[in-house]
Amino acid sequence: xGNIREDLIVFGVKAENAEEAIxxxxxxxxxxxxxxxxxxxxxxxxxxxxxxxxxxxxxxxAMPHTAxxxxxxxxxxxxxxxxxxxxxxMGDPDTKVQAxxxxxxxxxxxxxxxxxxxxxxxxxxNDEAVEKLSAAASQDALYEAAKAYIG
Amino acid sequence: xxxxxILCVCGSGTVSSAMVANKLKEKLAKHGYSVNAVEASPTSVxxxxxxxxxxxxxxxxxxxxxxGIPKVNAVGMLTGLAEKQVIDDCLKILDAQ
Numbered sequence: 501x502g503n504i505r506e507d508l509i510v511f512g513v514k515a516e517n518a519e520e521a522i523x524x525x526x527x528x529x530x531x532x533x534x535x536x537x538x539x540x541x542x543x544x545x546x547x548x549x550x551x552x553x554x555x556x557x558x559x560x561x562a563m564p565h566t567a568x569x570x571x572x573x574x575x576x577x578x579x580x581x582x583x584x585x586x587x588x589x590m591g592d593p594d595t596k597v598q599a600x601x602x603x604x605x606x607x608x609x610x611x612x613x614x615x616x617x618x619x620x621x622x623x624x625x626n627d628e629a630v631e632k633l634s635a636a637a638s639q640d641a642l643y644e645a646a647k648a649y650i651g
Numbered sequence: 652x653x654x655x656x657i658l659c660v661c662g663s664g665t666v667s668s669a670m671v672a673n674k675l676k677e678k679l680a681k682h683g684y685s686v687n688a689v690e691a692s693p694t695s696v697x698x699x700x701x702x703x704x705x706x707x708x709x710x711x712x713x714x715x716x717x718x719g720i721p722k723v724n725a726v727g728m729l730t731g732l733a734e735k736q737v738i739d740d741c742l743k744i745l746d747a748q
Contacts, residue, residue, distance in 0.1 A: 550662025550693070550712045554730050567665040590667065590711060591726030610669035610690075621670045625731025 503576055503616045504646045507532050510579040511639040513602070518551075518587045519544055522564050525579040525604045532575070535606045539570040543604075551588025553597030556624055559634050560597035562587040563620070565605035574613050576620065577604040578646045580636060600634055619650045652685040655745055656704045659725070661711035664692030671711055671725045678738050684745055707744045709737075 515521035584598035623629040629649040636642035661667035672688035691699040709725040727733025
């Protein structure tokens with residue numbers, strides 16, 4: 501079973517702020533039974549205290565997540581936002597990032613999901629991968645790109 | 652190979668710190684260091700450090716308090732934009748110990 505599932509690719513998410521984006525994208529993880537009801541409030545709370553925005557070379561992204569107790573099955577939801585949404589920067593919360601892509605993760609046990617984490621990190625450090633994902637013009641294109649780079 | 656213990660700190664204490672820990676192990680091995688990485692959230696840094704023996708703290712989320720152990724800002728490793736800088740910062744600290 502690969503890291504990327506078709507039901508966890510979301511294209512054209514409408515959101516005005518980070519919380520709305522997290523709710524819209526997280527809805528898919530809840531629908532698929534990957535996470536418990538406690539997951540969304542936990543992710544939103546965590547994001548407010550320890551933001552997950554990252555400024556890559558060309559665009560901004562965010563990787564909202566929480567681990568363990570709120571997760572039923574490990575999963576990653578890749579989402580393209582309809583327009584950039586402001587997230588705090590992971591290393592410095594006072595800095596803001598305009599995120600276009602969201603990599604929302606449900607991690608049960610990081611040691612067992614090291615492959616997924618390594619793949620996501622390799623996307624961040626790969627200009628071509630970032631380009632393909634941010635240029636995706638449809639759900640299918642986003643799915644194909646995510647599958648190619650995250651597996 | 653020289654054994655070193657590094658504390659990796661991120662908001663959740665698991666995900667981003669696991670990513671950084673993995674990269675650090677891989678890269679520092681090439682410089683002769685065998686890294687034992689421990690992950691922590693900013694609130695559990697103190698209790699994690701009480702185990703002793705840590706050479707440096709790799710921070711993904713900011714760690715504001717001074718624990719008397721050298722800190723390295725490791726966010727650049729996640730984005731890849733400052734990976735070499737992060738490794739150089741770590742080596743400067745480890746080589747001096």
